[in-house]
Amino acid sequence: GENVEQHPSTLSVQEGDSAVIKCTYSDSASNYFPWYKQELGKRPQLIIDIRSNVGEKKDQRIAVTLNKTAKHFSLHITETQPEDSAVYFCAASILRFAGKSTFGDGTTLTVKP
Amino acid sequence: NAGVTQTPKFQVLKTGQSMTLQCAQDMNHEYMSWYRQDPGMGLRLIHYSVGAGITDQGEVPNGYNVSRSTTEDFPLRLLSAAPSQTSVYFCASTNGGEAFFGQGTRLTVV
Numbered sequence: 001g002e003n004v005e006q007h008p009s010t011l012s013v014q015e016g017d018s019a020v021i022k023c024t025y026s027d028s029a030s031n032y033f034p035w036y037k038q039e040l041g042k043r044p045q046l047i048i049d050i051r052s053n054v055g056e057k058k059d060q061r062i063a064v065t066l067n068k069t070a071k072h073f074s075l076h077i078t079e080t081q082p083e084d085s086a087v088y089f090c091a092a093s094i095l096r097f098a099g100k101s102t103f104g105d106g107t108t109l110t111v112k113p
Numbered sequence: 114n115a116g117v118t119q120t121p122k123f124q125v126l127k128t129g130q131s132m133t134l135q136c137a138q139d140m141n142h143e144y145m146s147w148y149r150q151d152p153g154m155g156l157r158l159i160h161y162s163v164g165a166g167i168t169d170q171g172e173v174p175n176g177y178n179v180s181r182s183t184t185e186d187f188p189l190r191l192l193s194a195a196p197s198q199t200s201v202y203f204c205a206s207t208n209g210g211e212a213f214f215g216q217g218t219r220l221t222v223v
Contacts, residue, residue, distance in 0.1 A: 001172070009153070034211065043203065043214040044156070089155055098209040099144030099163060100171065105155040 002027040006104025023090035030092040119215030136204030145187040149200040
């Protein structure tokens with residue numbers, strides 16, 4: 001089955017700095033790679049996703065890059081703000097088997113004001 | 114739309130008791146899943162369904178049963194609760210792409 005590894009497990013940055021979280025996956029058939037943000041005591045919510053036919057996607061301060069050959073994808077957050085502090089999860093799945101996602105173990109991001 | 118609704122939000126069980134976690138979605142999504150979240154271990158898939166009447170096992174299915182009699186509902190049954198099942202449980206639904214999660218059930222087995 002799919003295996004997703006996520007690094008680092010914790011990340012602390014100063015407000016205004018950039019943050020990068022990296023994930024690797026094992027199943028070359030995976031073609032959908034979402035990132036979820038989970039605030040303390042809340043449910044995970046999608047912040048950005050990328051499909052395997054795209055190499056990069058941006059949404060304001062957030063971007064995701066995908067390297068299919070190396071089987072890794074990364075989340076980039078620029079100009080970090082204290083409200084970006086949360087746990088971030090990457091995931092990988094095959095779209096035609098939607099609902100069967102494999103998640104990374106999460107990265108706790110702390111943005112210091 | 115209410116989205117994905119899970120009940121209860123909190124539950125304490127004694128070892129050996131059984132219970133059902135309820136999950137309902139009103140988005141007409143085909144796919145529904147149950148995950149458990151343990152500290153430092155992310156979300157692990159318990160069972161999932163690709164449509165009414167069709168379910169399959171995920172990564173950690175032991176001790177749990179599911180059924181999908183309607184598109185809207187996907188209950189998770191704990192047959193005989195064990196302390197190892199203490200966790201936060203999330204139900205999710207999707208039509209491919211973004212998964213929408215319920216608010217979670219914090220289960221403690223004593």
